[in-house]
Amino acid sequence: MDKKSLVNLLERTAEVLELIGENPFKVKNYQSAARALEEDPRELQELESLQFIGIPRLGKPVAQALMDALKTGEFAPLLEASKDVPPGVLEMFVVRGIGAKKIRSLWDAGLTSLEELKSAALAGKVAALKGFGQKSEDTILENVEFALSSATRHHISSGVGAAEILLEYLKHLHPRVAGSVGRGLETVSDVNIVVTGSSDEVKDALNEVSPLERESYPAWSGTLNRMRFEVAFSSAENRPVTDALFSGTAWSDFLLEQARFKGFELSFEGLYKVGEHVELSSEAELYTALELPNVPLEYRESEHLAKGLDFLSSLPRADELITAQDIRGMVHVHSQYSDGTATVRQMVTGALERGHAYLGMGDHSVSAFYAGGLSIERLRVQMLEIDALRAEGFPILKGSEVDILADGSLDYPDDVLLELDYVVASVHSLFNLSKEAQTERLVRAVSHPLVTILGHATGRLLLRRPSYDVDLDAVMAAAAVHNTAIEINANPWRLDVDWRTALEWRDRVRFAINTDAHVVSGLDDLKYGVMAARKAGLTPSQVINTLSLEEFKVFARG
Ligand SMILES: [Zn+2]
Ligand SMILES: [Zn+2]
Structure with missing residues (x-):
């Protein structure tokens, strides 16, 4: 909790x-x-x-x-x-x-x-x-x-939390997280794990976690922290097939159909051709046998499948996709200056401890009064503090999360924005504008030459509040023209923009994976943003905070 x-x-x-x-x-x-x-x-x-x-x-x-x-x-x-x-x-x-x-x-x-x-x-x-x-x-x-x-869904962070506990209990059985948590979906209804071992071994391992129920297929299910989980068990021989079939419903349905089409029989019992067992030493061999690309778990969604096999094959391979280690700059974070709980020094120390090369501040601007938004004077006080910390050797960028006002203009005048290294522009008010007005507002903001990143573009809060009404494609198109990056907000309540939008626009705009951390531990949310970016097929070069500090400044102000 x-x-x-x-x-x-x-x-x-x-x-x-x-x-x-x-x-x-x-x-x-x-x-x-x-x-x-x-x-x-x-x-x-x-x-x-x-x-x-x-x-x-x-x-x-x-x-x-x-x-x-x-x-x-x-x-x-x-x-x-x-x-x-x-x-x-x-x-x-x-x-x-x-x-x-x-x-x-x-x-x-x-x-x-x-x-x-x-x-x-x-x-x-x-x-x-x-x-x-x-x-x-x-x-x-x-x-x-x-x-x-x-009603029956949870944030990905709850799924990951439960999965981490289960992995600890199952670590002697070569566990792998499968299903929606393994695919990094933004919300999940249960946690799926595949292990190599017998039914009894799984039962013994999870004895103290939850009362268990045996499923009709080789799996035990139970409940942990109010989340349903399922642990599928398999012999070493059948593990490739079990891993593949537990990727998710859309993917397993697709595999079963593809197997039938190619004259195979596929089930938890293994892969067979005219009654003959096909030996498989890896999941990759299963896909070779079925003449399918071996795609990363993150792509095994109905949305990816709907675009066809050629599209799937054209996406980056698993080892080309962005990882958390590729992120060098933690930009768009908050401090005590606005509604964060830590000092700038604590935030930058936290970022450095996590292996990042630099931190970019992004406290709220003056109109966000409910979130302690900074007056121009306060912003300048923060800039002086950053200068002092820089003199001590801390790599910090001066930035702000500037409110997008009703008409799409920004909450600080341009000469103030010019004192900053970069600008995140976000909507925090007037969610009920007409679609036309909301679109015009966002298009104007991303077209502003001093805006580096559009923050949480849709304003959604997962499982709580849907996006405001906006023509997102028009906004993305304007961002592409003006070279404004689109945020993938890594907070598990936001994950905004959605990976489906990022997948659609991946070749046309650049992205920034930002934690929007309000506490030091919020920096650990990075992993959820990376999961979403991987689902969108993003590589490090498409994400601006994989740049070095100097390169980032050039992107923002170059
Ligand atoms: Zn915000
Ligand atoms: Zn923020």
């Missing part, structure tokens, strides 16, 4: 208490505990070692419950508050735009699940309720549909 999940638990507790009509002071207590924890600059590890004692506005009982939550994964005050609320009513909290009060009205009207809420909205019954109305019903319907489609 990370700090953000603990903050969510506190917030959710306040909401449920409000829903059941609890004492407003009790509600407030959890709300302020949530804010206090969120705003505390210390990392979770440090707070845990202090047992959450000494955080202002966070009392002892809450501190104790948080400690227990870290151990058990369950937050007792939330369980207590929720015990008489139907689970389907609790699910309504994931629907954007309705809070405790509205959920109470919906519950009082007899609606106790997302499905019931959807049907009621479709039938126009929500608009008729007191305090709702037509516009409110339309928004609810849209958001319920989004929530229903997200």
Whole structure:
């Protein structure tokens, strides 16, 4: 569990208490505990070692419950508050735009699940309720549909976290992460791992992780941190076939069809031709036998397959794709100057400790007041601090994440932007503009000669908020003309732009893989951005923060 999940638990507790009509002071207590924890600059590890004692506005009982939550994964005050609320009513909290009060009205009207809420909205019954109305019903319907489609999915970071734990238990059985986590998909519904070993060996290895269930194919499934997992086991002989078939549904369906077409029989039992077993010593040999390209796991998606085999063969090979080691500059990070929790010195030290060659600051600009955006004066104070740190030998670029204003102009005047080494331009407001206006706004921003990178182009938050309405192709085309790089924001909640867009535009624009870190540990999100970039078939030369510091400056200002 990370700090953000603990903050969510506190917030959710306040909401449920409000829903059941609890004492407003009790509600407030959890709300302020949530804010206090969120705003505390210390990392979770440090707070845990202090047992959450000494955080202002966070009392002892809450501190104790948080400690227990870290151990058990369950937050007792939330369980207590929720015990008489139907689970389907609790699910309504994931629907954007309705809070405790509205959920109470919906519950009082007899609606106790997302499905019931959807049907009621479709039938126009929500608009008729007191305090709702037509516009409110339309928004609810849209958001319920989004929530229903997200309900069983998790962020890739949760998948990777669970996979890392399982790999530890299975390390003696040559494990490989397969399925959607192995393919680096942005959201996942389960974790798949393939091992070499017997059914009993897997069962013994995972004994203490979870109760297990035997699947109809050679695999055991269970649950870890609320995520379903599946471990497929295979003999050494059948391992190539098992690895291939556990890549993902689209890929295995395709392989089975291709095998039939070429006169083979393919199953977990192995590859056969007219009853004769075909010996395979590697997965590569399977693809040779089926006359298929041996593509990296990241490409084994229906979206890649839909473009045809010639396209798949034309993409870079696994050893040509970008890796985390290729990234030399960590650009677009935040510090205490705006809404980050670390100092500039701590951020650059963190980047250097992770093997990067330089750091590029990207604190918010003045209009982002809710995120502590910097006035021109404050920005200049930061630049002076960077000068001092540079004199000590720290490789830091002066940059800013500048708000794109309503009309597409930028939040600092050009002469200020010129004092910076590079500029990330991002949208943080006015998500509801018409498609035409939003597109015009972004096209104007990426066409600005001083903009180096377009930050999180669609504004989506995975499993929470879809993209704003925008003609992304028009924006990408303008970025291509003006040599503005497109960010692949590596935060697992964003992964924005989507890899599908990057795949489409890979030969026409350059990209920047940015963590947008607000804490030092946020720099570790790089891996998720790299996964997305690999799905898009990107090589190091297509990503600008693989450049050296000097080359990067030339790209930005050359
Ligand atoms: Zn941003
Ligand atoms: Zn940012």
